[in-house]
Amino acid sequence: MEGDNMKYNGLTGKVVTPGDPEYDLARQEYNETIDAYPAIIVYCMNPCDVANAILWSREHGFRLRVRSGGHNYEGYSTGTDKLVIDTSCMNGMKVNNANDTVEIQAGLRLLPLYERLYQFGYTFPGGTCPTVAISGLVLGGGIGLSTRYLGLTTDSLIEAEMVDAWGNQLTANHCCNPELFWALRGAGGGNFGVVTSYKFQLLKKVNHITLIRLRWDNNIPARIQFLRTWQDWLPCLDRRLSAFGGIYKLGAWVNAFFYGQPQDARQILAPLLHIPGITLEYIESVPFIDAINMIGADYPRRDAFQQVGRFVYRPFRQDELENLIYIMDNAPSNRNSSLRVYSLGGAVRDTETNATAFYYRQANDIMAITSSWESKEEAPLHEEWVKTSFNYVYTITRGSYVNFPYNQTPNYEYNYYGEHIRRLMHIKKEYDPHNIFSFPQSIKPPS
Ligand SMILES: Cc1cc2nc3c(=O)[nH]c(=O)nc-3n(C[C@H](O)[C@H](O)[C@H](O)COP(=O)(O)OP(=O)(O)OC[C@H]3O[C@@H](n4cnc5c(N)ncnc54)[C@H](O)[C@@H]3O)c2cc1C
Structure with missing residues (x-):
């Protein structure tokens, strides 16, 4: 052990390496499909530990990855043979x-x-x-x-x-x-x-907000009505309401928060409430933290999945909506494959596009393609469906949300950052000219 300790001289914080009892847990990401074997994971307790890890990795020739919550879909916060700087213990x-x-x-x-x-x-x-x-x-x-x-x-x-x-x-x-x-x-x-x-x-x-949950379960016709209503409803939507929803093989759903009273929410939601066959309806005033917990309870502790998100700038035509339904009809799973929609607009547009690096600010919403599976054997079928769906959705949307990354995205720099990529590359050159912070879809300094 002493030899090992010597080997990591200069690293501070908690160092976990292969062979340590906690290594297998420490290498896990939220997405169970990520199966990377880092050489060293350094749990940093303060900025000095971070600085020591950076300097040590440079001196010893290790490539770096940076991790906090470990939820990157493609596992870009870890990597086999990498030194992972983990900030999860810095949580005050x-x-x-x-x-x-x-x-x-x-x-x-x-x-x-x-x-x-x-x-x-x-x-x-x-x-x-x-x-x-x-x-x-x-x-x-x-x-x-x-x-x-x-x-x-x-x-x-x-x-x-x-x-x-x-x-x-x-x-x-x-x-x-x-x-x-x-x-x-x-x-x-x-x-x-x-x-x-x-x-x-x-x-x-805030004290209370209105939590909204609408479902059209086992209601196949509701899907196209949902997508059409969603895109007509969104552009003039009261900004106090934000919604995530989607369609799956057998129906549709929406979850939303409204910063106002339930009776006003009902009026705003009227177009959606008129879609026939709502099977569950929850429009109630609850403490904000209860709403957070109720939505949060939908997430498993970990999951094996693939998801990619694209920015939507215009309403889809009837034939495009039908294509999306066709995609859904061919999904590998009744419930675990979906086309999801995430509302944007409202306050997102109060900030000018050039004021921050987030480029696709004027989009109406994000459309995500997602599929999750239980066993490894099922993975190829789901991945193939995500890929085929992505190839189509790509043609009717404009850019990709970097927090929903997908390793098959062509020209990823432009898709994630649009016209901002040139400015970002120059900033990269100033702060990391030797590209020590890199991963398969990272920003590179200009050559
Ligand atoms: C189940 C689930 C639900 C989600 N829901 C939402 C949602 O509602 N809204 C939304 O916008 N996104 C959502 N996401 C996407 C989420 O925002 C991204 O996956 C996010 O990047 C995860 O951050 P993390 O720190 O947990 O992950 P990590 O994998 O640790 O990091 C993600 C990226 O940030 C980098 N990074 C991490 N820490 C640092 C740091 N300290 N300094 C510099 N770079 C760092 C990593 O290198 C990596 O590239 C969801 C993801 C999952 C898996």
Whole structure:
């Protein structure tokens, strides 16, 4: 053991390597299909541990990956033979009531974040999965059931602390390192350095909201009506309402938060409520944190899946809607394959497109193709369906959401970052010219 300890001299924090009893658990990602064997996982407790890990990896020739919640769909936060810098133990937060701000460490997951903020009376524009960490979410944009009312998660960010490729600790905000700050808001995941903490402006206090859950179970005709109604309804939708929904082989569903009263929600939802055959309807005022917990309860602890998300800029024609239904009819699973829709618009458009790296701000919504499976043997069938569906959906949409990454995306730089990619490459050159923060779909410095 002593020899081993010597081998990792210079690394601080908790170091886990193959052979350690906790290695198998430590190498797991949320997506069970990711089966990587990192050489070293360093659980960092503070920015110095992060800096030591960066310097050590450079000195010893290890490639790096950066991980917080481990939810990246393609496993870009880990890798075989890599040194993984893991920030999940850095999970504190400090609320400042006097100026409505909060400082959050990089590894904090969403459920404890929401719970703590709710104790102080605040809502937060985060995502829906309780175990996603703040880092991946905010650095890629961040959408959820408060997005149309409060903006993307990244729109509330006012400052970040980052350790760069030389182990320096930097502050990024509108005054210090403003270009880096711009890049971190939409393109920061694993590309420029290891972010260790964030400061957010808290926008609203909240007590109750209206939680909405609509289902058209075992109702095949409702699917096309749902998609048509959704796209007609979304452009003029009251911004206090944000919704995630979708269709599957046998029906459709919507989950939504409304920052108002149930009776007003019913009026706003009327077009959807008129789709025949609603099988379950929940439109009730509940404490904000209960709504978070009820939606969060839908997520399994881990899952084997593939998902890709594309930005939708226009309503689909009848023939396109029919093609989407055809895709669904050919899905490998009755319930675990779906075409999902995530509302954008509202407050997302209050920020100018060039103000942050998040490029596809003017989209109406995101359409995701998703499929999950129980056993390894089923995987190829599901992956093939996702690929075929992606090939079609790609032709009727404009760009891809970097937080729903897909390794088959052509020209991924443009699909994730649009016209912003050139500026991002220059920022990359400034902060990581030797490209030590890299993964299969990372931003490269210009050659
Ligand atoms: C079940 C599930 C539900 C989801 N729901 C939503 C949702 O409602 N809304 C939404 O917008 N997204 C959602 N997502 C997508 C999610 O936002 C992304 O997967 C996000 O990147 C995960 O962040 P993480 O820190 O948990 O993952 P990780 O895999 O740890 O990291 C994701 C990316 O960020 C990088 N990264 C991680 N930590 C740091 C750091 N400290 N500094 C720099 N880079 C870092 C990684 O290298 C990687 O590229 C969901 C994902 C899953 C699996």
